Amino acid sequence: MSIDRYYTLGRSGLRVSRLSLGTMTFGTEWGWGADKDAARQVFDLYLDAGGNFIDTADAYTNGTSEAWLGEFIAARQARDQVVLASKFGFNLGNRNANGGGNGRKHVLKAVEGSLRRLGTDYLDVLYLHVWDQITSADEVIRTLNDLVRDGKVRHLGLSDVPAWYAARIQTLAEWRGLEPISALQLQYSLVERNLEHEYTRLAIELGMGLAVWSPLASGLLSGKYRKGDATSGRLATMQGSGNPAFQHLSERNWQIVAALEDVARQLDRPMNQVALNWVAHRPAVSSVTVGASRPEQLKSNLQALDFELPVELRQRLDEASAPPQPFPYYFFTNTMQGMLYGGATVGDKPDGYHANVLVSGSGSGVS
Ligand SMILES: NC(=O)c1ccc[n+]([C@@H]2O[C@H](COP(=O)([O-])OP(=O)(O)OC[C@H]3O[C@@H](n4cnc5c(N)ncnc54)[C@H](OP(=O)(O)O)[C@@H]3O)[C@@H](O)[C@H]2O)c1
Incomplete structure (x- = not known):
């Protein structure tokens, strides 16, 4: 299985599996997910296949994800071999103004909670979970760096933040010689x-x-939901929940699913494997975090990198799923950029992408 090849995370020296294991499904507190027995099987399957990168968060399933993960890792004495990532930011339930968000007071407390639940004294990667619109980039990077200096965290990441904010944090880190953001x-x-x-x-x-x-x-994108017949599974459970991350049953998406189904048929591969393969090979992608509520789902997902997507089928998927190009991004497409050069051919970039730039992770595989 290709999962036991490891790639560096950003510019760090940390080697991680191209497919990481998401554990938001560990626990049934949110009305979907896996019970403890299934979660343990998923975990064992991932490690047995050679996977090393595991993702959790303090808020997942109200702390159950971290607690079970801590138990599972201890049972296999795998702490050294696993690259363990967690996140902070969500308020875990009380009316405390500093009980969530990204200010120093909460971050330090949240990390202590994660370490306790996970039964470890350090995290390999710590992510800020969601931008809180309040805490300055300066406070965030200094707090995160203190955690690195204290030995509680090895590498840093940001999740669900605006691009300008990530750029500001990274630039501050660079200019001040601080630990940079790797993911x-x-x-x-x-x-x-x-x-x-x-x-x-x-x-x-x-x-x-x-x-x-x-x-x-x-x-x-596993193909298990059908237009007009989406009655069970996470998306059915979360329909109308108001959480936009789970609202995927739209006309546009059914058309993308149809194109994916066609490509998967031509390749004689399940749709989930083709969808994972497509995203794993997009520029700059270091790792794809797969989720599963059942071991057989993960088993299939772990085979997603065992084949190559032929160029013409990849292009078919690119075109079927092309995102709209709102202002100002339409100015960066080849059509508009051509006007900068008076019609002269300047490069061979495909529309909107930077495929000719060396992509993080590629070529740095360790067998
Ligand atoms: N930073 C963030 O804000 C954020 C947000 C979300 C997730 N995450 C991380 O990313 C991880 C992955 O996210 P995700 O769980 O949403 O990933 P996903 O791969 O998009 O969805 C996983 C779900 O898809 C279904 N599935 C997976 N493999 C399948 C297969 N082979 N056949 C049929 N159905 C299959 C299962 O749904 P059913 O359980 O319904 O069967 C499974 O729970 C999470 O665990 C978490 O670590 C981070």
């Missing part, structure tokens, strides 16, 4: 490609690997 965790899949407007180039220019979440759009 940007963002939603990316055939049905959610908006990060391409800003974050692909940001990641490449400033040395952050993209760690992709919801690569199957919460299961939509």
Whole structure:
């Protein structure tokens, strides 16, 4: 299995599996997910396949994800071999003004909670979970660096933040000789490609690997949901929940699913594997975080990198899922850029991308 090849995360020396294991499904507190027995099987399957990169958050399933993960890692005495990532930011339930967000007071407390639940004295990667619109970039990077200096955290990441904020944090880190941000965790899949407007180039220019979440759009791209018949599974449960991350049952997306189904048929591969393969090979992607509520789902997902997507089928998927190009991004397409050069051919960039730039992670595989 190709999962036991490891790639560097951003510009760090940390080697991680191209497919990481998401554990937001560990626990049933949110009305979906896996019970403890299934979660343990998923965990064992991932480690047995050679996977080393595991993603959790203090807020997942109200702390259950971290607690079970801590138990599972201890049972296999795998702490050294595992690259353990967690996140802070969400308020875990009380009316405390500093009980959430990204200010120093909360961050330090949140990390203590994660370490306790996970039964470890350090995290390999610590992510800021969501931008709080309040805390300055300056406070964030200094707080995160203190955690690195204290030995509680090895590497740093940002998740769900505006591109300008990530760029400011990284630039401050660079100029002050602080620990840089190694990973940007963002939603990316055939049905959610908006990060391409800003974050692909940001990641490449400033040395952050993209760690992709919801690569199957919460299961939509496995093909198990059918138009007019989406009655069970996470997307059905979360329909109307008001959480936009789970609202994928749209006309536009059904058309993308149809194109994916066609490509998967031609390749004689399950749709989930083709969708994961597509996103894993997008520019700047360091790792794709796969989720599973059952071991057989993970088993299939782990085979997603065992084949190559032929160029013409990749292009078919690119075109079927192309995101809209709102202002100012339409100025950066080849059509508009051509006007800068009076019609002369200047480069061979495909529309909107930077495929000719060396992509983080590629070529640095360790067998
Ligand atoms: N930073 C953030 O804001 C953020 C947000 C979300 C997630 N994440 C991270 O990213 C990880 C992955 O996200 P995700 O769980 O949304 O990923 P996903 O791969 O898009 O969705 C996983 C879900 O898809 C279904 N599925 C997976 N493999 C399948 C298969 N082979 N056949 C059929 N159905 C399949 C299952 O749904 P059912 O359970 O319904 O069967 C599974 O729970 C999370 O665990 C978490 O670590 C981060």
